Amino acid sequence: MAAKNQPITIAGCEIQPGTRRSLHIDLARLYTNTHLDLDIEVIHGRRPGPTLMICAAIHGDELNGVEICRQLLKHRSLKRVAGTLIIVPVVNIFGFIHKSRYLPDRRDLNRCFPGSSKGSLGGRIAHIFRTQVLCQCTHVIDLHTGAIHRSNLPQIRANLDNSVASEMANAFGAPVVIDSKLRDGSLRQCADEGDISLILYEAGEALRFDDSAIKGGIRGVLNVMRYLGMLPPSRRKSSLPAPVIANSSSWIRAEADGVFRTVVNLGHRVHRGQLMGIVSSPFGDHEEEVIAPNAGIIIGQNNIPLVNEGDALYHLARFDVSTRAKRQVEKITELIEAQEMPEDLNASYN
Numbered sequence: 001m002a003a004k005n006q007p008i009t010i011a012g013c014e015i016q017p018g019t020r021r022s023l024h025i026d027l028a029r030l031y032t033n034t035h036l037d038l039d040i041e042v043i044h045g046r047r048p049g050p051t052l053m054i055c056a057a058i059h060g061d062e063l064n065g066v067e068i069c070r071q072l073l074k075h076r077s078l079k080r081v082a083g084t085l086i087i088v089p090v091v092n093i094f095g096f097i098h099k100s101r102y103l104p105d106r107r108d109l110n111r112c113f114p115g116s117s118k119g120s121l122g123g124r125i126a127h128i129f130r131t132q133v134l135c136q137c138t139h140v141i142d143l144h145t146g147a148i149h150r151s152n153l154p155q156i157r158a159n160l161d162n163s164v165a166s167e168m169a170n171a172f173g174a175p176v177v178i179d180s181k182l183r184d185g186s187l188r189q190c191a192d193e194g195d196i197s198l199i200l201y202e203a204g205e206a207l208r209f210d211d212s213a214i215k216g217g218i219r220g221v222l223n224v225m226r227y228l229g230m231l232p233p234s235r236r237k238s239s240l241p242a243p244v245i246a247n248s249s250s251w252i253r254a255e256a257d258g259v260f261r262t263v264v265n266l267g268h269r270v271h272r273g274q275l276m277g278i279v280s281s282p283f284g285d286h287e288e289e290v291i292a293p294n295a296g297i298i299i300g301q302n303n304i305p306l307v308n309e310g311d312a313l314y315h316l317a318r319f320d321v322s323t324r325a326k327r328q329v330e331k332i333t334e335l336i337e338a339q340e341m342p343e344d345l346n347a348s349y350n
Contacts, residue, residue, distance in 0.1 A: 005048045008084055010040070011132045018046040020078075025132055027093060027125055036094065040133065041073055041087045049083025050228045051136055054221055056088070056143040058110050058187060060095015060102070061206040065143025068217040077222070083230050086137065091129060094121075099207060101147065111183070113190035130190060139168065139228060140191055140198040141221055145213070146205050149304040150312070153266045153297075154203035154216045154333070156243070159188070164197035170242060171227035172199065172220035175267075175329040176299055176317060178246045199224075205303065212333075244329060246317035249299065253310050254279050256288040260307045264298060264314075267329055271295045276314055279307060294318060297329060 005017035056065025069089035115126025157180035203213030300315025
């Protein structure tokens with residue numbers, strides 16, 4: 001006889017196996033006395049399994065993840081979930097309302113964990129999120145984009161010393177995986193300290209939708225759910241090769257003020273000493289070349305032509321063999337863009 005799942009309690013609400021519930025946790029109020037809620041969708045399967053959380057917009061202006069969550073909630077396969085799927089489309093509701101990365105006090109919510117019930121606004125929100133939602137999870141996929149005016153190549157960031165997170169990163173199917181160490185105050189660090197395996201998906205630019213990034217994110221979440229045994233195996237044989245693992249990455253910054261003209265773009269391989277762009281005086285009397293300090297692949301890029309000295313221009317990932325890595329990145333990116341969306345994705349959930 002097949003094992004049966006047990007009820008789960010989230011934010012004081014008991015959810016029975018085989019049910020789907022929308023929860024609303026009171027986070028705070030605006031100075032107009034308007035309530036702000038943390039909206040959560042919980043799909044609690046009939047069969048036991050992991051508890052996976054998909055969360056987005058911990059930075060309020062990073063919108064691709066919000067759309068990934070919205071489309072996932074329509075997927076018919078969620079009827080067959082084993083274990084529990086928790087979807088939080090907007091974590092930082094303050095930033096989302098104001099189209100801002102930050103909270104009203106200019107704090108970055110992703111530097112406020114584990115939080116405190118008596119701390120700053122960011123600390124209080126982080127505390128509620130950790131104690132009411134995160135503590136129920138065994139696995140997490142945290143959805144992000146680049147900052148405003150910066151685009152990121154679809155990539156997974158994870159602490160690859162965590163074997164489960166490493167396997168999740170590989171299963172996701174993004175072109176690039178970066179072995180990224182934990183940052184103080186981040187959700188990743190908080191999850192790791194709670195023995196919760198978390199990977200972070202970065203793709204696109206803040207305040208913009210990127211169809212390829214969204215499509216890759218949806219497919220990646222479903223891939224991870226299949227890897228965790230939360231969904232049946234796909235009827236289609238996967239054609240995506242293994243992602244390439246970056247040894248390290250660094251930002252290349254402007255050495256002068258001026259107008260930035262790019263020569264290379266996201267996903268391009270560069271060799272040491274190659275010209276990547278030019279920063280020119282708007283009056284034409286001076287030009288500063290941007291030269292690659294080492295070989296690698298561009299995984300992040302500044303999109304605004306007006307730059308100050310010290311501004312980040314390119315994010316360059318380094319690999320053991322950058323030529324092979326470039327071919328892998330191109331192949332995975334082309335396959336994601338060419339393939340149809342996963343089964344039943346555009347059908348409404350009944």
